[in-house]
Amino acid sequence: MRPWREGPGDRRSYHHGNLKEALIEAARRFIAERGVGGFTLVDAARLVGVTPAALYRHFRGREALLEEVAGRGFTDLAERLARALTSRGTPLERFTRMGEAYLAFAEEEPGYYAAIFETRGAPMAASDVPPRPSPFDLLLEALKSTFPDGFGGVEPRFVALEVWALSHGLATLSASAHLPKGPGMPDKYELLRAGVLALVHGAGRPRPSA
Amino acid sequence: MRPWREGPGDRRSYHHGNLKEALIEAARRFIAERGVGGFTLVDAARLVGVTPAALYRHFRGREALLEEVAGRGFTDLAERLARALTSRGTPLERFTRMGEAYLAFAEEEPGYYAAIFETRGAPMAASDVPPRPSPFDLLLEALKSTFPDGFGGVEPRFVALEVWALSHGLATLSASAHLPKGPGMPDKYELLRAGVLALVHGAGRPRPSA
DNA sequence: TGTACATCAGTGAACGCGCGTTCACTGATGTAC
DNA sequence: TGTACATCAGTGAACGCGCGTTCACTGATGTAC
Numbered sequence: 326m327r328p329w330r331e332g333p334g335d336r337r338s339y340h341h342g343n344l345k346e347a348l349i350e351a352a353r354r355f356i357a358e359r360g361v362g363g364f365t366l367v368d369a370a371r372l373v374g375v376t377p378a379a380l381y382r383h384f385r386g387r388e389a390l391l392e393e394v395a396g397r398g399f400t401d402l403a404e405r406l407a408r409a410l411t412s413r414g415t416p417l418e419r420f421t422r423m424g425e426a427y428l429a430f431a432e433e434e435p436g437y438y439a440a441i442f443e444t445r446g447a448p449m450a451a452s453d454v455p456p457r458p459s460p461f462d463l464l465l466e467a468l469k470s471t472f473p474d475g476f477g478g479v480e481p482r483f484v485a486l487e488v489w490a491l492s493h494g495l496a497t498l499s500a501s502a503h504l505p506k507g508p509g510m511p512d513k514y515e516l517l518r519a520g521v522l523a524l525v526h527g528a529g530r531p532r533p534s535a
Numbered sequence: 536m537r538p539w540r541e542g543p544g545d546r547r548s549y550h551h552g553n554l555k556e557a558l559i560e561a562a563r564r565f566i567a568e569r570g571v572g573g574f575t576l577v578d579a580a581r582l583v584g585v586t587p588a589a590l591y592r593h594f595r596g597r598e599a600l601l602e603e604v605a606g607r608g609f610t611d612l613a614e615r616l617a618r619a620l621t622s623r624g625t626p627l628e629r630f631t632r633m634g635e636a637y638l639a640f641a642e643e644e645p646g647y648y649a650a651i652f653e654t655r656g657a658p659m660a661a662s663d664v665p666p667r668p669s670p671f672d673l674l675l676e677a678l679k680s681t682f683p684d685g686f687g688g689v690e691p692r693f694v695a696l697e698v699w700a701l702s703h704g705l706a707t708l709s710a711s712a713h714l715p716k717g718p719g720m721p722d723k724y725e726l727l728r729a730g731v732l733a734l735v736h737g738a739g740r741p742r743p744s745a
Numbered sequence: 746t747g748t749a750c751a752t753c754a755g756t757g758a759a760c761g762c763g764c765g766t767t768c769a770c771t772g773a774t775g776t777a778c
Numbered sequence: 779t780g781t782a783c784a785t786c787a788g789t790g791a792a793c794g795c796g797c798g799t800t801c802a803c804t805g806a807t808g809t810a811c
């Protein structure tokens with residue numbers, strides 16, 4: 326975590342020693358603050374205490390750095406979800422924990438989250454023969470094992486897409502400060518928990534009572 | 536719609552005559568293509584066939600143009616929702632039509648949609664004493680009148696936030712091509728309709744059957 | 746109806762800036778003997 | 779253990795570019811008389 330050089334003027338050595346990782350870290354921070362579009366190579370290099378040109382020893386260019394960040398974020402998210410899915414408790418508890426993990430990831434790692442969803446070429450659902458299961462695959466698997474009786478004839482994939490869309494909507498509305506806050510206002514975790522249960526429970530019903 | 540000057544080289548007159556509207560239109564197009572961050576005053580001026588400096592007769596600067604676009608989009612969205620809400624049919628049919636109108640707006644007017652949600656200072660839910668009801672207000676009203684018996688003790692505001700998050704999630708995932716497509720895949724309209732019914736129907740249930 | 750003139754809505758040249766990227770270079774590191 | 783040298787990972791200067799914005803200007807429009 327701690328960079329080899331502390332700041333400008335405190336150059337421990339000519340070689341940075343950890344530059345690639347430090348640049349990725351810097352990109353993650355700037356993307357979190359300003360979005361993918363507002364991210365700049367020059368800023369990242371300056372923060373790390375290095376000439377912008379040094380970046381090209383480790384990345385083909387700006388786009389390559391962004392893809393690397395998106396890839397890291399993708400992996401991190403999948404790990405968090407997998408951890409929640411294999412934690413202790415009842416299937417429903419683990420499934421609920423998974424939803425919380427998703428929202429927490431979007432909140433704690435806004436740089437990663439933005440990189441994943443604002444960068445082309447790394448869609449979350451389409452699996453280009455990935456080494457590990459994608460977040461969506463994990464969600465689908467969790468749904469099936471948590472509700473083995475199914476959803477009244479509705480495909481699990483269908484319910485999984487709804488759950489994902491609700492999660493993503495809550496995460497992005499919260500990040501852009503569009504969700505009303507304040508005393509008496511439900512927070513996103515509460516909204517997700519109740520919403521997911523309603524989606525799962527209400528799937529397959531032909532009509533509401535009203 | 537049709538600009539007064541057709542293209543560069545075909546200058547009907549020294550004065551444009553419709554420049555402000557034409558610039559807003561151009562911004563809408565470019566934001567749709569490249570996002571708010573990728574939008575450029577120079578491009579907008581070029582598309583309209585005018586010098587970049589001309590823009591400053593009508594807007595204080597780039598930010599002011601973006602705010603104007605976001606405001607227009609906000610109004611357009613509210614109008615579409617209000618139209619769906621007052622259309623013919625049963626309350627449930629009108630409510631369903633409202634959801635479709637929301638997704639259609641995001642799909643047909645991606646420039647407006649991005650301007651609304653990527654521009655600071657114009658949050659959709661917070662109402663700074665707006666002249667007309669905000670989209671969220673319309674949704675809340677529609678929910679109450681469509682389901683007058685309530686939601687088993689759950690606040691309508693709570694359900695409305697869930698419905699909005701689901702809609703927003705589907706709209707943005709669809710726009711960023713993260714929703715899996717293809718034969719056998721449900722489209723977003725289907726997902727929204729079923730999801731909303733499930734949310735409404737499942738609200739207030741303590742636990743799922745599994 | 747015609748003319749003088751104020752107002753308006755554009756032009757076009759220029760600016761300072763920060764960006765991504767390149768290039769020849771050089772200091773540091775590590776390996777062979 | 780010490781030295782020669784290849785390799786690696788940085789520097790720093792420079793580039794071309796497009797951006798948002800400013801300014802003095804000028805052509806077009808509309809109004810007063």
